[in-house]
Amino acid sequence: MKPARVITLIGKEGRELIRDPITLGLCAVMPLIMLFLFGYAVNLDVENVAMGVYDEDRTPASRDLTERFAATDYFDLRRTFGSLGELEKAMQQGEIRLALIVPRNFHRHLLEGAPAPTQILVDGSYPAIAALAGAYAEAIVSAFPRPRPSAIQPQVRVWYNPSMRSSHYIVPGLFAVILMAFPPLLTALAIVREKETGTISQIFASPATSAEFVAGKLVPYGVVAFFEIVMVVAIGTLWFDVPFRGSVLLFLAAAMIYVLTTVAIGLLVSAVTSTQLSAMLLALVVTLMPSFLFSGFLFPVFTMPLALQIYSQLFPATYFTEISRGIVLKGAGIDSLALPVSLLFLYTLVIFAIATRRLRQKVA
């Protein structure tokens, strides 16, 4: 490797990149769009669930119970219904997702010390929130009029995300996903474009080696990817109020490795494809889709069947999601993240080795 040649190659790539404002703009804007879209759109919290009430009792007690529902953040009391039929219809049309039905004699039963059955209807079609909403509603009712005595006192502490906001969960995971979406695609397209226009054969017909060629692509796209992750992390944590508990330095170091992984995947994709179209499809299929679905970004890996758990370990986003959440939310240090970080590192080395090898085989 001659440094002068590598610098020449980097300089060329950098100039080309800067003179392509559309791509550069896309690099800057698309990650932010994804960040905001998913940060807001993927909301698994139970908040303001549309609810309705059918109060057959119409007593102070039933009104008190209804009041308790309305007073929480979980529920948003939309309507009171005059008949069960009306309520059912509203439920079917999706106007309300949960209904409270207070039967006649509710108040009297309570006074008499008899069990006072109260119905809660939950629309189960959106399971992500149905179970939680039902359970919250159940807890409100069973604590009426006063909390139930218990023989055991549970002391519950929720660490890392005590306010239990899903944006705190989503945003650090998005860092891994967003970085998988763009740098591999850009790198792959940049190399395959040279294949398509034939400029790559000009380079290989010169004394430049494939290692120098790879380095010439790696540095500029690595810089772009690194800039991208810094931007996404800064804006993501500040805008969505995600606390950054761990060491920024450790995070950047891990991000550096991850950035190299993503660029290496782009290299590998470009090594095995010859048109921009197939490079693009392959890049999306091996990077974006699996990192979205199987990295634990949204769906915890431990709930998957075993075969899919193993499958999920094939994608580097799985490791970085863990690292990112570990550092950002848990303040984890290198001691507890040693395994995923070293796996990621190993992963990168292997991909680089394969990609450079494949590119070294004479092109054209």
Next chain:
Amino acid sequence: MIDLRRAGRRYGEHWAVRDIDLTIQRGEMFGIVGTDGAGKTTLLQLCAALLDPTEGRCTVLGYDTVRESKAVTSRIGYMSQGFTLYDRLSVAENLRFSAGLRNLSAREFTDRSQRLLDMAGLREFESRLAGKLSGGMRKKLALCLNLIHEPDLLILDEPGLGVDPLSRRELWRMLEAFRERGVTVVVASSYMDEAERCDRVLLLQMGHPIGTDRPEALRLAVAGRVYEIVTNDPTRVAGELSSRYSAQGIQVLPDRVRFQHGSTEAPGPDPRLDSMGARTADATLEDLFVFHSNEHAEPFAAWGELPNVETPGAIEADDVSVTFGGFRAVDHVSLVAEPGTLLALLGPNGAGKTTLIRALCGLQPISSGEARIAGTPVTTAATSVRQRIGYMSQRFSLYPDLTVGENMEFFAAAYGLTGSASESAIFRARALTGLEPVAPGTRVEAMSGATRQRLALACSVLHEPAVLFLDEPTSGVDPLSRFRFWQLIRALASAGMVIVVTTHYLEEARYCDRIGLMDRGRLIALGSLPELRRQTASGDTDSVETVFLNALRRPGVAPS
């Protein structure tokens, strides 16, 4: 300089080139000639150490291309096909990049780059982005990039492709200059006139060498086999020749028929030929190809019944302009083509030929002026006009996943033909284009370029149009198929069609009744070849290229 011993390269099961024994001397200008897919590029890449030979050995400048590839690549220049520049870098930056890859010192770089840019006439465009240069300038710049390290050996793949005649001439002037300094030049080409400029030529056909020698020595093989008959009715004579006499490679020109003796033995004096008024003519390298193609040629039936153009109509362009943004692709063009005329539009890439054709057949909105077909404006009455025109685009646009029969049935339906009308139209078009030997169940993707070309033509004449537009119909097709194709086109014109053809093989314009020369959107000359020669003060035997260059130099036509 280059020494190939039984070199071959295989891709999967297919040998791209095989059995190449070749020695090229220092200071030689060596040509590799063959049609698309003959293996020219593969052979050059073997020499440039870009590909490893599957069998045999390649030694370049005394180094083995497999074991010492970097020693080879640092000493040669290799210019691949197409425009291999970084469009977003300026001329100077492209040069600096190429120099940087080869570790040139700053002083060497300044000296040489200035000299090269002067030579290529690119000095004033130094800071322009490569993507904004014209095709000719891009090609010259690509050449400069490969000369910056002053290589001993220069390998060029189709340097003349897609370049205007003026730039092509300059490019060759540069090559000659370097050759005089002792640089060895190896160049692949499908232009026969480029091959004629070489010291020695290797003819390549389907991966096999069919001869290596000086061009004039190669031509000897066909000397005395090529004949010409001067006539007023070349189509009739050509028909007679193909039915009664085993003639090969019949070329139907407006005033004569040119052909080759059909048998493989050496031709003796033939009284039948004499009686038709045939005289022997000078052979070209193209004739040599036709000679060698015989054994590989696909079966080709003589055409059947010519289409019956019920109501012929002329094409009229009245001051037509087409602008894209601020760029005027077609600049105030006026022309008329009467029924029975074969009109060629010539010009380099970007001259506006394709845009003009697209405007005339209604694919491209006209910015100002009017185009009429049989008196009907193209723009307003598009649907009724469409029934009367046929169009064959540059890429022989067919559905590759459909079979021959399915393609034809579809286009018949597209023109509203059903049942027996559709069947008979397909039958006639197949006979006309000689597609009968091709099974109707063959998928288009499995067919050769030449067969696709004929199928594309068949699909565009199914409805017997009055006007036929052909955009680069002969690109990527071997000489023999090209000859046959032109023969067919002439026959169609004689049936009363107006045919407008674009081509960048300038010499093909000899087949046409009228020639329009285009440059940067303008029609700079229009007329028959003899008329154009007169207009441009060219000699009676000057090539079309010379006529074109003379036309460009005329007052009122700014040099590029």
Next chain:
Amino acid sequence: MSFVRLVGLLRKEAVQFLRDRLVLALVLWLYTVEAVLCTYALSFEVENLPVAVVDQDRSLSSRKLIDLFTLSDAFELADHAASPREAATWLESGRVNMVMIVPGGFGRAYHTATLPAIQFLFDGTNSNTAANARLYAMELLRRFELEHPSLSAGPVPHQAEPIIRTWYNPDQTTSAFMVLSMIALAGMMVGVIHPAASIVRERERGTIEQLLVTPIRLVELFTAKTAPTLLMGTLALFPSLLIVAWFDVPLRGSFALFMVLTALFLLSAIGLGVMIAAVSQTLQQALLLAFFGLFPIMFLSGTLTPVESMPSVLQTLSLASPLRYYMDIILSVFLKGAGWAELWDEALALLAIGTGLFCLSAMVFKKRVT
């Protein structure tokens, strides 16, 4: 419209479609493997949550309590930790998501009614999982009290008695939702990508110009491009019904109505595909557009989380997405048994979006090529 030309176009499209192995494979994959895979893999239920237990009591009661947790479907014992400190490091490294600490003397305290405390530490990073796990843990504690009543338990005071009923999905499994959502997504992808690719491919091969010089009209072309996708998308419902049955998802509404509404949805998705084809030059552009355009649309349309829990700006945006209406339709027809009376407004919206997109694409097309 000429009947001859239209039939010719339709026949060509049908042959091409049947020969395109790649698209056929894609359709099959999306409607079967992808749907099954995702339904198995992607779940919001709390299942096999790894738990660390610190048992400082080691009494019969503590063991019973711990067994109740670790034998449930929700939790899975990862390991016993020696100390709360050790368990906490496991929580940090992500080895476990919950820590349960049973203090020394728990068994005795439980039976002497001195309110023993059980400590639960949750990894709250995944808020949804944590919230579900917390509720489930409390539920198990209550069950423990019922199954092993404290020897000194007092009388139960009068209370409201919740009777919870989950409609439409009584087992509260994710699979019903997931499989329906995946079928809707498959419809969207096929509906958009197939017509877009088939039109752009004609452009790339140059055959579109060949079509435009023939007397074929744009209406005929659009009809021919729409029909195969529409037909195939509707027919693909039958195999997907098998998968739906495999996951025990009921079909409560009318299948005929569902077919009609699916066709309507496909029409609007195809409209989107035609639109993409109209604005892109190459297959690459079209796929990039489809990908980065479809991706957000999918997640904005309630295929994962309900539209109502999004910020109002995004809710408004989602009104333009055909998928949003179709998610409503597919969930309502299958799970709620909804009929025409409940779904006519969604149908109307789909019709409006489809028509709008087709008109817009026709305009763009006309503008670009004469």
